Amino acid sequence: MSIVSRDAKAPTILVAWRGKSLIDEATIRVVVHCLKEGSKSRKTGKMVQVLICNDDVYPHDAVKTGADFSVCGNCPLRPTNGGGCYCNLGKHYPRVWETSNELVADLEAACVAIRASGLPVRIGSWGDPSAVPFDVISTLVNAARGDDGRARHTAYTNAWATCDQRLREVAMASVLSEAEKVMAERAGWATLRVRTADMPVLQGEVVCPASKEAGHRTTCSNCLMCCGTGRGKGTHVVIQTHGSANKVNRLHRLIEEPES
Ligand code: SF4
Numbered sequence: 001m002s003i004v005s006r007d008a009k010a011p012t013i014l015v016a017w018r019g020k021s022l023i024d025e026a027t028i029r030v031v032v033h034c035l036k037e038g039s040k041s042r043k044t045g046k047m048v049q050v051l052i053c054n055d056d057v058y059p060h061d062a063v064k065t066g067a068d069f070s071v072c073g074n075c076p077l078r079p080t081n082g083g084g085c086y087c088n089l090g091k092h093y094p095r096v097w098e099t100s101n102e103l104v105a106d107l108e109a110a111c112v113a114i115r116a117s118g119l120p121v122r123i124g125s126w127g128d129p130s131a132v133p134f135d136v137i138s139t140l141v142n143a144a145r146g147d148d149g150r151a152r153h154t155a156y157t158n159a160w161a162t163c164d165q166r167l168r169e170v171a172m173a174s175v176l177s178e179a180e181k182v183m184a185e186r187a188g189w190a191t192l193r194v195r196t197a198d199m200p201v202l203q204g205e206v207v208c209p210a211s212k213e214a215g216h217r218t219t220c221s222n223c224l225m226c227c228g229t230g231r232g233k234g235t236h237v238v239i240q241t242h243g244s245a246n247k248v249n250r251l252h253r254l255i256e257e258p259e260s
């Protein structure tokens with residue numbers, strides 16, 4: 001891992017890429033943020049965040065109107081699909097969106113800033129990496145690698161069945177059932193499965209060590225298991241439903257009745 005002293009004048013937000021969504025060709029952007037200190041989330045720990053958002057639609061409007069399709073595809077957790085999204089837009093992401101509105105996209109500058117931060121990267125603080133060309137995602141992921149070449153990022157996609165399949169090298173397939181987990185695994189993906197408390201952990205699955213059920217033993221920034229298959233087999237991770245009561249109820253419905 002690089003030990004880098006953080007420059008007080010270093011940017012906190014940069015646009016890494018702006019272009020047509022692979023999902024519906026609307027203009028979207030990839031914003032790298034939390035570049036100085038990393039995120040403050042208890043579960044993820046300190047990580048540089050990568051937001052994948054509509055370029056010309058305010059994030060809260062995007063989720064209300066369904067324009068988030070351009071960056072989330074047909075994810076069952078979108079508010080217009082019934083909700084349950086793990087990411088909370090809150091006030092922070094809209095601020096990041098506003099701040100980055102006028103910034104010119106510069107992938108190389110984003111990579112330099114990621115390297116200088118010395119922090120691991122979370123791809124998809126909101127939005128799905130399947131909306132973005134794989135070369136852009138892999139360039140960001142490579143910028144975060146340690147000096148030993150090891151992955152230092154996390155990434156997830158709900159669109160594992162239909163997206164550019166190279167994404168499995170760097171992202172987990174987010175799955176909501178045992179059957180979906182088996183299908184994704186057969187297609188060569190490492191999986192992150194969400195389960196209810198009464199569902200078993202399957203053979204070969206590892207309980208997320210940052211989860212409540214594992215005693216919050218670590219953070220994503222230390223663990224970094226959710227980085228796809230890389231050159232190897234990848235790890236299958238499982239976590240219990242968590243979050244607000246509404247979110248948990250929605251996730252339970254989706255897990256128990258996938259078409260709901
Ligand atoms: S989980 Fe990801 S892809 Fe699904 S709605 Fe939330 S941000 Fe979008």
Ligand code: SF4
Pocket residue numbers: 154207208209210211218219220221223224225226237
């Ligand atoms: S397994 Fe590790 S990287 Fe994945 S969600 Fe849990 S703590 Fe984060």
